[in-house]
Amino acid sequence: MAATVSMASNLEENIRTLVQTKGIRINEFFHDFDKLRSGYITAPQFFRCLWQTLSLKLNEEEERELCRKYGISPDGRINYKQFCHAIDVNFDPQNVYMPPESQKNEPLEYLGTLRTKRPLPVDSESRLVEILRRLQQYCKIRSINLKYQYEDFDKHHKGVITESQFYRNFPGPVDTSDEDMKVLVEKYTDPSQPGFINYLNLHNDILAVHRFVAKEKEPETALKERNTDFVPLFPSHEPALSEIFQKISIAVFKHGIRMVDFFKDHDKLRSGVITESQFICGLSLACGKEAQIQRPEIQKVVEYYRLPDGRVQYKEFCDAMENAFNIPHLEKKPTESAQRPGKGTLFRGLKPLNEKEEERIKKVLDTIADKVSKERIMVYQYFKDFDRSKAYTRVVTPSQFCRILHFLGLNINNEDLRLVLNKFQDPTTGDVNYPAFVQAVDKEFVGHTMDDVDNLETDVTKVKAKTENDTKQVESSPVLFEELMARIRHIVLVNRLRVIEYFQDYDALRSGSISIGQFRRGLALMGLSKIGHHDLNDTQFGMLVEHYRNPQKPDQILWTKFHDDIESVFTQERLEHTPTAVVPRQELFCVPNPGTIDWSNASKEHMDLYNATMDRMRHRVKNRRILCKPVFQDFDRHNIGHITCSQFQQCFKILEIPVNEQELHALEALYSNDMGINYLKFLADLEPSEPIQLMYIKRIEELRKVNAKKTLPEQKPVTDLDSVLLKIKTKVCKERIRIYEFMKDYDKLRSGRMLKNLFRRALSLARLDLQESEIAILEDRYQSGFDVDCVEYLNFCKEIESIFTKDNLEKFPQEEVTQFKPNEEWTISQLSEQDEDCVRKCMLCIAEKVYKERIQLFPMFEDYDSVHTGAVSKSQFRRVMSTLGFANVASDTEFELLGKKFQAQVGGRTDVNYIALCKSIYDLAGFENSKP
Template identity: 55%
Template sequence: MTGAASAIEAVEDQIRTTAQTKRIRASGFFLDHDRLRSGCVTETQFFRVLWQNLEVKLTNEQEALLAQKYKLKRNGTEYMNYKAFCDVIERPFDAGDMSMNPVTQKVEPQEFLGTMRSIRPLSPASEKRIENLLERMQQFYKYHGINLRTSYRDFDRHHIGVVTESQFYRNFPGPDDVDEKEVHLLVRKYQDPDRPGLLNYLNLHHDLVAIGQRMDAPDTSLPQTSNISDFITATPGADATFQAIFDRIMVAVYKHGVRTIEFFKDHDKLKSGVITENQFVCGLTLAIGKEAQLTRNEIQRVAEFYKNPDTRIRYKEFCDAMENAFNVPDLEKKPLQEVSRPPRGALSRTLAPLTEAEEARLNQVLQTLSDQVRKRRLMMYQYFKDYDRGKNYTRIVTKPQFARILHFLSLNVSAEDMKLLCRKFEDPYSSDVNYPAFVQSVDQEYVGFTMHPPEKESILTPQDRAPKPEEKIDYSDISFDDLMARIRDHVSKNRLRVNEYFQDYDPLRNGSISKQQFRRGLGLLGLSKLGQHDLDSKQFQALQDYYQNPVKADQVLWTKFLWDIESVFTQPNLEKDPCLQVPPQEIFRVPKPGTIKWENASDDHKDLFESVMERLRQRANQRRVLAKPVFQDFDKHNNGHVTRVQFRQCLTMLELHATEGEMAALEAKFCNDTGFNYIGFLEELQPSVTPEFMYSKRLSELRLANQKKKGSLPELNAAGDLEAILSKIKTKVCKERIRVLEFMKDYDKLRMGRMLKASFRRALDLCRFELKESEIAILEDRYQSQGDSDYVEYLRFSDEIESIFTTKNLEKAPLLTVEQFKPPVEWEQNNLDPDAEELISSCMRRIGEKVRKHRMQLFPLFEDYDRVHNGTVSRSQFRRVLSELELGSLVNEQEFGLLYKKFDVKVGGKDDVNYIAFCDLIYELAHFEWRKP
C-alpha cells in the first residue's frame, strides 16, 4: 500500500470514528445540497458539511487527499462524489462483492467515544495479567448475568462512557478474587489520557464483550462432532464407555423433551448449583433413568464425574450440558454458528436383537402374516390405533391388547410365536409393543411416520394484553356520503364480495366484530395504502363511529356495512318482493377525486372543447395515428393516467398541436387528482367500435355442426394396423405417464376384468388418446371377450400398455432382463423414396457447406419463433428463417417440399417442422462441435 493510500485511509478512519461516535449519517446532510440526487456536490459544499455538521476540521493536506480520491468532472465542472465517500464511511461491507465473506470486509472504527486508547507502554507481564484478569471477569459476569455497562450507568449522567476513579472503585462488580493491585492495574490501563481523573469504563466493557465472543467462538482447527465432549470438560479418565453413557443420556433427553433441571432445583434451596450425591442419584434416576436405561453403576459414574472435593455434585453443569446437547446457547447472537444434530436413526425406536434361530423363525411368522394381510387386504393400523388413546399419541399398546387385536383380525399365532413377536417389537422404555413397526413389517403398503411438535405460541406480557386507550380523531371535514360512494364504486368495479372479507372474523355469526378486525377486513378489501383506495385514519374513524355496535362500544356492525355496500349489486330480501325494480349499477359509479362536473362548465368552455376535439379527431383520422401506445409508455402503473406535462409531450410526439387555451380546456375535462385520464381522452379522440353481439350466431353454428354424425367426416392420418395403434398409445402413455387401469377399473365394479364396449370407448376418451373410429374398432376386435361379444377384456389391454414400464409378475422371474420402452422420434418415422432422400442429402450438404464457411448459428432465429419451446416451427416460419440467414437461395421449391416432409411433426393436428433435428444435421455436416457452432 502506498503512502498516499495509507494517509487517505487514516483520514477516512478519523471521519468514520467521529460519525459513529455522534451517531450521524453523513449522507443525510449532503442530500440538502444535491437537489437532483446526482450523488455529487461542489468541493466547497463537501467540506462545509464535514466542518459544520460532523465538526471535522481537516488540514489543507487532508482536504487535498480527499479531493484527489473523490473528485470527478461533469460537463467541464469539478464535483465531489459524496455518494462514494458515504459508502466508504457508512457501509459495513460491499454488498455487491459476492467473492468475499462479508465478515472479512467489515470495517469498524477502533473507538466509540471519540477518544484514543491509552498507549502508555506496559510491560509484557502486565499485559498478560490484564488479559487473564479480563477472562476471569468475563467468565464471572457471564455466569452471574452481570453487565459492566449498566453497573456504571447511574454515575455517567451525560452518557459519555467515563466515570471518576472513585466511582469506578465504589461500584466495581467483582469478582471477589480480584485484589486491589489488579483493580489498580485496570485503572492504569483504561484511564482517559485527555481528562485526568476520569476512567473510560465503556472501553473496558467492549474489551470484555470481545473476549466473551472469542471464548464462545468454536475452534475451527478441530473437527465438529455431535458428542457430549463438545459441551462438557473432558477428563483423563473419560473413556469410550463413559462417553457412550453420556450419549445415551443426551439422546434420551432430546427425544423425550426432559427438563433435567426440574428434577434437581428443588433440592438446591440456595440456588448454589450443587446438591448432595444421594439427591443427584435420585433426581437422575427419576428424570431419565428409565428412558436412558441407566444402571446403578452408570449413574454412580456420572455422579463421580461431577463431584466436588467436598463430595457434593455440580448438577447445574450437568443440566447445562444436557439442555445444550444438540443446541448452542444464545444462538440468536451467533447467526453463523453451525448447530449439531442427532445422527440419523438415533431418535428412532430400535428393535431388540434376537438369536439367529429366533430371527429365522420370526421371519417365517412375519411372512405368513404378511401373506394373509395381502390376500385379505387388511388395514391393520386403524385397529391398533383405537387402543392407543394416550394424550401424546405414544404409538405403543400393551401385550394383552396386541394379542387381542391379532385374534380379532383372525391372525392367530401360537403362544411361543406370540412371545417371540413381543420380544422383537418390545419398546425398551415401557415394555409395551411398538405396533407401527409390526404393522410396517407385515403390511407393505404402510409406511410409518413421526409427529412434529406444535410451534410454541408467542408469550405476551400483561402490558401487551392490556387494551390501549383509543385516540379520538376529528373527521368533521369528511363527507360520509362521498366516502360510501367511493367504496361502492370500488366494490362494483372490481366485482368484490364483501362478505368474504369479514365473515371469518365472526364465527358465531352475530354480525359484530372488533374494530381492529374491521380495519383488517377493509385492508383486505383493497381499502389501504397497498390497495386501490387509500383509507386514512379520519375516514376509518367515520366508518367505525357510524357502524358502531350500540351494545358493545369496541365492536362494529359489519353486516350493516355489508348491506349498505352490496346494494350496488342487489337489494336484501329481494325474493319477498319480486316486483321491486333494482336500480342500475351505473348510478353508483363516481368519477375519480378531483374530476370537475362538466355539466357546470360554461357554454364557451364547452364550445372550445368541442372545436379542438373535432380538429384533433380529423387530423388523427387522416394520419392514421395510433395514439394509445405513446401514452402507455408514460403510464408505468397502468392506471390509465399520466401527468399534465406528459400529456402535452404525447400530443407533441403525435403532432396533434393545440394552443394554450385549448390545452387548458382539455385538461379541465380529463384531469383529476390522479393525473390526466388519457383513456377517456382517447375514447373522445378515436372512439372504439362496439363489437357485434355474436353469441346467438355462434350458438346456431355450433348446433348445426353438432347435428352432423360423427362418422360422416373423413378420418385423417388414421392407423391401419394394430401395431401402429398400440405404438401410438404406448408413446403417449410413456410421455404423459398415464395409468390406463385407473380410467377403466371404475367401469368394472365386480372386478371381472372385462367391460362393455361403450364403456371401453368412454374410458379411452378419458385417457385422451384421440383415437379415430376405425382405430377403436380394431382395438375392440383384438381384445373382444371370448364369452360375450359385447364386452372387452380391458385387463389384457392394460397389461399390454403397462408392459412399456415393466413386466408383469416380475417377482416370479428374478433373472429376467427388462427392456425400457423408448418412444420413437416422430420425424425419424418419415420415410421417403431413395430419389427424394438423395435430393435432400444434396440440399443439406449445400446448406452445411455455407454454414461451415460463415460459421453461422441457426438456433437463435428459430427459437425466436418457437414461443412455447417445443422444438417446432411452422413451415412458413421455417422458410422465413432460411431466407433471413440467406440460405433460402440454396433451396428450390421442390427441395423445400421434401424438407417439410422429412422433418414433419404433428402438433395439434397441424404439420410443423422439427427445427432442432434440422439444425443438428446441418451442424454435423458442417463438422461443428456438439452445440458449439
C-alpha cells in the first residue's frame, strides 16, 4: 500500500512540475469532456487529456494507480476534480493550525529538471564552493550570464545539455583545471538522463552565491562613509607652483573649461575678487578632478593670488589659465604667435607600475599579441564599435573592455586583468585607453603618434614646394606636336565632342579660315583651358597656330584642316569609295593622362619594390576582407577617379595597411599624373576581377537542348467521347464555369466557328485540365463541315451547358429538367469481388466498434485537413485509424483496400476521402445523419 501511495505521489509531483512550467490551469481542459460539470469523466478521456495537454503518456501500472487513488464511479468514470485540486492547491485550507507557507508543496527545480541526489565527499563539496565563488566573480566582472551561454544548445528549453556541449561552451576562467570541471560535472549530472548536465541548476547556484556575497558585503558597505570631496586631504608630495599652474592650464585647454563660470556666481559686483573658501570651492569644481590637484596645491594657488584683506583675485587667475596657450584679442594682433602645449602634454599617458608588475604585464601583453598574430584577430574594430559618443573619445569603460576581451577569446585571469586595467586606465575618468592597448598587442595596427603631428607642417611645406617645382617643369618642358594632337584626340573621343560646332559659327562665309583669337576661343569652348579637360598653355597653342596657319592670310587659322585631323578618331573621309580599307580601332587613340610616367623605363629595383609592395598589400586585403574602394571614393568628391598624394597616404592609414615612404613613392610613380593619384587603376591592379565570360552562345545551346526535349507522356488519358464530356461537365458543374465566355472573344463575327488552335487556347484558359488526346477527340467530334480547320464551338458549348438547363424551355412548359449530378470520385474506383467482400467485412467491424463505443470519427480527420478539402493523405489516414483504436479490428491489408475504395485525386496526389468513409461507417452503424 505504501509503494502505491509513493508511486501516486511521484506522479502528482511530476505532473505539478509540468503544470507550473507551462503555466496552465489543468482544470479547464477537463471541462470539455464534462458538459454537466459532474466532476467525473471516463478513463480514456482522462488520460487523453493528460496526453494532449501535457504530452504525458503513462504506462498501464501508472494509469491503474491513478484510477485506484481517485476512484472509479459505478459507471466507470474518474473524479477529475479531486485530481485537479491536488495538483493546483499547495496547502490544505481546512487546516487552520498551520500557516500556508509551511504547507506549500512546490517543485524544487524549473523546467521539470531534477538535481542529483548523490552527495559528494566533504573535500569535493568545499572545492565546489570555491569553484562557484570563482565562477561567480568571473561572470560578474565580464557581465556573463551562464544561462544564455548554453541556450543555443538547449533547443527545447529543458534545462539540460550533453556533457560535450557543457565542456565546449564553458564560460569560466582560463585557469579552471580538469579536476574542477570533473567536480562540476559530477555535481550537476542529471539523474534521470545519464550523460546530460543540468546547466540551469548551475546557473541558479551562481545566482545564489552572488546574493550570498552581496549580503556579506552589506555590513562593510554600511560602515564606509562616503567622502563628498574628491580631493585628497594629504598629498604624497609638495609640487612647485609652476607645475601646479601647468597642470591646471593643460586641463583647461584639453577639456575646454570656462573657468570664470565657476567663480562669477560668488562675485555679484563683478569686482574680480572673492573669498578664500569660495575660490577653493570653485577651483575644485572646475578642474579638481581633471587636473588631479590636491588640497595643499590649491592652498598654494590661494596664497599666490591672495590680497592683503584675505580675498583672492580669481579674475587674474582665470585669465592666466584660459590664455596659457592663447593670446587675448588675437584678431587685433595678427603678427603675434601663440604658444603651443609641449610635446606629449595632451597625450593620454600610461600609469607607471613597479618593476615586478611591469615584467608581469609585459609577459601578458606578449601572450595576447602572439595569439592575435596567430589567429589574425582584428582587435581595434571591436573596441571602436563601443566608442559611440558625439566624437570618438578613444576610451571604453572597464566593463566594456572585459566584454570585448571575452568576445575575442583573449581571456586572462583576474590578477592579470587587474594589471592591464591599472596600466591602461585614465587616472581621471577610470576609462580604458584602448588604442594604446591595441598598439601594444597588434603589431600591424597603425595608430596616430605625436611625431606625425610635429612633422605635419614640414610635410605641408614639402608638398607645396614639390607642387611649385612640378608647375615650373610643366611650363618649361618641351612638348611634341604629335603628343599634343594625341591628347586632343583623346579628349574628343572620350567626351564625344563634335569639333565643327565650336568653330563654324565664326566662319559665316564658310571659307574654312578664322582668326587666331577665334581659334583660341573655340579651343577653350572645347575644354582646352585651365578650367576644362586640358590646360593648353601658350607654348602648346603656338605650336597649333604654326601648324594650321593659313599661308594666304598669316593672321588666320585653317580650322577645317584641324577639324579633319581631329575627327579622324571616329571615321575616315570618303570611306564609301574604298570599301576594303581597314579602319583603326578607337582604343588606339586613347592616351594616358598627362604626367603619367612611362613604366617601361623603370629600373629593376623599382619594379621589384613595387611588385613586393603590391603582393603584401594584396595578401593583407584578402586575409582581412578589407573593402578599399569606399574609403578612396570618400575623398573623390567630384568622381574624377583621382585624389591627392596626401589623401592617398591617408587612405592607407584608415584601412590600416602599413606602407613605408619608399613603397609609397613606388606606388605614386606608377599611378600619379597631373590630376593626382589614379586610385581606380590602383584598385584594379590590387584586386583584379575576372573577365566576364561570353555566355550568349552557351545560353543559345542550352535553349536548343531544352526545346528539343520530347513532351512528357500523358497520365491516364480518357479514350472515348462520352468520358471526355463527362469529365468536362463534372468540372464545369463543380466550379460553375461558363465555357462560352472563354470562346466568344475569338469569334468576332459570331459565326459559331473558330480555328482549332484558338479552340485549344480557349480550353486552356478555362483550365479544364484536358490532355492532348482528349482535345483531339473533341476537335474530331465538333469539326466544322464548311472548314476542316475550324470547330463548331457553339454546339460544344450547348452540349456542356445542358447540365444546367435546356434551350427554348419557354416553349415547352411541361418539359421536365433533371439536374446533372456528378458522380463522386470514390464511387468510380472499381475493386474485385474478393476485395469488395474484404472491404465490406472491415467496415462492418469498424461500424460495430463505433456503435459500441460511440466514437466520433470526423474530429480526428478534420485536425489533419487544414484546408478543408475533404481528404487526407494515406499516412494520415493510417495514423487516425490507429489513434482511434481500429488497429486491432482491421489489418494493414484491409486499411490499404479501404484507401483504394475511397481514394480521391487532390492536386495530382491520391488521397483518401474521409467524409465518404465516415458517412458510410455511420450508415452501417445505424446512426442518424449528423447525429453519431
